[in-house]
Every structure is written in structure tokens, then in C-alpha cells.
Amino acid sequence: MSDGISFYDQVFEIVKKIPPKRVSTYGRIACLLGTPRAARAVGYALNSLKKDFYQDVPWQRVINSKGQISFKGDVFRANLQRKMLETEGIVFTKDDKIELSVYGWP
């Protein structure tokens, strides 16, 4: 699995596999990497993404287990994320949530 490939890179590769109009969660990705309790680390990895990388990694398709966008003070990024998802065609419920049973991946 990890041949010198950092945890971060493994996260990015998984995220790249999320199809358009679908979303995954930090915890889900952690499970796919074999570390079910590394959800926090997954978020940390995405946080390290730079602007230039944004077009290569669909970071916007990763949300929390509640089906909501996670933002801790960074309202700017959160708004951008929501807009990008809506552009893909994803519909948010009245309480700003995404139905994981519909858009969830895998």
C-alpha cells in the first residue's frame, strides 16, 4: 500500500476517484486507506492542498459524516465549496445538508 507514498498522497488519490456529483466523507476515506480512525488526518491532508492543486484534486467532494460542509472559521472556503458542489448538480437540504444515501461514495 504505502511504498514511500505519504498518507497525504494516498488521500489525494482516493479523492481523485470520487465521481462528479458524488461526495465522500473524511471518515470514509480514512477507512479506505486502512486507518478507520484517521479521519482527522484526512482533513489535515486536504487542508494542505494549495490553490494550484485545486484543479487536480476534487477536494470539494469531501464532507463530514453529518453530510455537511466542515468549516471552522474559514467561511470563505466553505462558501466556495458549496457553490462548487451545487454547480455539479448536488442539491442541499433546507438545513444545509447533503443526502449521503443519495450522493455518498463509495
Next chain:
DNA sequence: ATCGTGACGAACG
């Protein structure tokens, strides 16, 4: 090598 940290999450009360 040790410590603090954070786009998380499940368990509590």
C-alpha cells in the same frame, strides 16, 4: 524524539 494541532467522529449527558 516529544508536543501541539486540526477541513473528524463517536460517545455522553
Next chain:
DNA sequence: CCGTTCGCCACGA
């Protein structure tokens, strides 16, 4: 249902 607490991991100073 909601806020709080505690555990978990990888990373960088």
C-alpha cells in the same frame, strides 16, 4: 436534538 468531551492520526516545529 444539541453542546461537550475524549480518542485517533499524521505532520511539522
